[in-house]
Amino acid sequence: QKEVEQDPGPLSVPEGAIVSLNCTYSNSAFQYFMWYRQYSRKGPELLMYTYSSGNKEDGRFTAQVDKSSKYISLFIRDSQPSDSATYLCAMKLGIQGAQKLVFGQGTRLTINP
Amino acid sequence: GAVVSQHPSRVICKSGTSVKIECRSLDFQATTMFWYRQFPKQSLMLMATSNEGSKATYEQGVEKDKFLINHASLTLSTLTVTSAHPEDSSFYICSARSPQGTQPQHFGDGTRLSIL
Secondary structure, three states: OOEEEOOOEEEEEEOOOEEEEEEEOOOOOOEEEEEEEOOOOOHHHHHHEEEEOOOEEOOOOOEEOOOOOOEEEEEEEEOHHHHOOOEEEEEEEEOOOOOEEOOOOOEEEEEEO | OOEEEEEEEEEEEEOOOOOEEEEEEEEOOOEEEEEEEOOOOOOOEEEEEEEOOOOOOOOOOOOOOEEEEEEEEEEEEEEEEEEOOOHHOOEEEEEEOOOOOOOOOOOOOOOOEEEO
């Protein structure tokens, strides 16, 4: 079993739709959770960074972490064609733990005009 | 704006050539940088962790003599792919994190390496 599971998609939705992207994980020691957006032939760009459980909102993006269920989500409201990219979830242990990130496989998202 | 700069963005060279890729943190000092490899439509695979002033830590299965890492300053790490072969063709991405333990990693734009 992979430490972090993410549906690779592809996911295709019409412009303006609400998009829900999800990851599950097996290691309950993860404390920091991130969502990165990666355009083709580019490096990942940090979108959201959260610590522990709860919600965090930034513009059209909302990140949710449910540690009891080992489940994280990214919601995109009013989706735009420019949101078309691969979205990667990532997580890591606490400050005193390993520094390296553990990534999901990434979900390819296409927003159709 | 970008906080991590990676150079070059694209390399095409003949088999047997050694290729050096640079990763720079632009507005912070990074005691630790990370090197990843990404195959098409796949996620990032950590190759090694680069520590300023000490030897890099390589992930299992990554050849140390093949992928030489040097982290000589707090803002620069280099990855050298020695005697590259077609199977080394891939997208190589670096990341850096500020020394504050709570901060996330920021990634460079990657280097697409093609070995003919």
